[in-house]
Amino acid sequence: MALTDGTYRLGPSNARLLIKTGRTGLGRRAGHDLTIEAVRWSGKAVLVVGDPDNASVSVTVETGSLKVREGTGGLKALTDADRAEIERTLAKRDLLHSTEHPTITFRSTRVAGTPQSFEITGDLTIKGRTHPITVHGQGNGDRLLHGWATVTQSTWGIKPYTAFLGALRLADEVRMEFEVTRLEPADAPR
Template sequence: MLTDGTYRLGPSTARLLIKTGRAGLGRRAGHDLTIEATRWSGEAVVVVGDPDRSSVSATVEAGSLEGGEGTGRLKALTDADRAEIKRTLGDKALLHTAEHPTITFRSTRVTGTPQSFEITGDLTIKGRTHPATVHGKGNGDGLLRGWATVTQSTWGIKPYTAFLGALRLADEVQMEFEVARLEPADAPP
């Protein structure tokens, strides 16, 4: 059950995923990818009776994004595929992690209940900040899930293309989180 408090977030208590889709004439040749952030941290301040006093922040190491799963093709992702995805996400084309090592989210407003909530905030990717809205649900046992749809080009990210543009990732990606348990911020790590 979600109670008032300040909670620490990170890979030990939650998963942070990005899910891509395919577009273009060659979309059957590629994979829909699930990419996971492996190094990130955050904090949630929860005031159940007054959600407007609640807040959420998170910082993701952009270089920690790794392609874990690929669906939509008969052939599974290989280790070489995963290594290429990591290279592509980093400096080669998309996130330019050397210049922009972190992705951040800072809430500006929280509304709803622990069972159904919305978090509006500022998402910064590649040094560009734009508003983003996260939709979430809680199950009463402390499990929280949420999602936001992000249009890559808004943040200056050119969706990945191959085969002269016949295969490309869709501009919209789904960012998802799943919090398995909340850890009080004052508890030892």
Template structure:
């Protein structure tokens, strides 16, 4: 599928949005590098292939929809109880405070490049704080779009998780990755 001008819907089941964490500190061997998936998110992409400056992207993620999909490394396997504990920790006031801030939003301010390789510059709002983020992305002739950005938690007032009196810490930087396997037109009639 070749990307053409139009308005497209983004989100599950044709798209995935993942957060990948890393560990730091003296106790990092005890913890896990996590892959967390946003299971409820949606967005819209307005595409102007010949004039990327007229293109735009907006995405909304429900903070309560974050689910641990994988935990690698660590001294022991990640259990279902560990996953439930991580989900509770994510909802906590020190991290995402999902009760008060149920959504994370991204709104592009500028898009440059080609459908094969592009950059989306935009405003990311987490916990009521908005800061700029650069998203690097690429597309192929099969219609697959992939991209990533690095988000520094402390910029948005999120204190990276610690355990064992601070000997184990999540790295401040989190990699956000997306993959859209098939774009669905939102502007087609019928």
């Protein structure tokens, strides 16, 4: 499918937003590398294929909508109880404080490149703190568009999760990934 100029709606019906974590520390073998998905979010992309300077992207994610989809590694399999506890920790207790900060937002400030290989620079706001990030992306195949950005949690005041007196820690850097499977015009009925 060729990309054409227009304003498009983004969300769980046509795209995925994932966070992938890693482990560090002496006890890293006990923990899991997690794949976490945002299940309630919305966004808008303005595509101007021949003039990326006039393109833009904005996304808003509900912090309480993060669901653990996969846990790899570890000494034992990730249980449903483990998933539920991780989701509670993410949203409320320690990391994102979803009551005080119900959303995470991204607003592009610059789009460069081609539909096949592009970079989107923008402002990411987490827990009321805004910092720039660069999203790297590609367009091709079944996924239409996909890409990634590396986010250092501590930059946004997030203390990476620790256990076993600090012997097991989530790595400070997490990888955020997106995948758009089809474009929905913003003016199309839902």
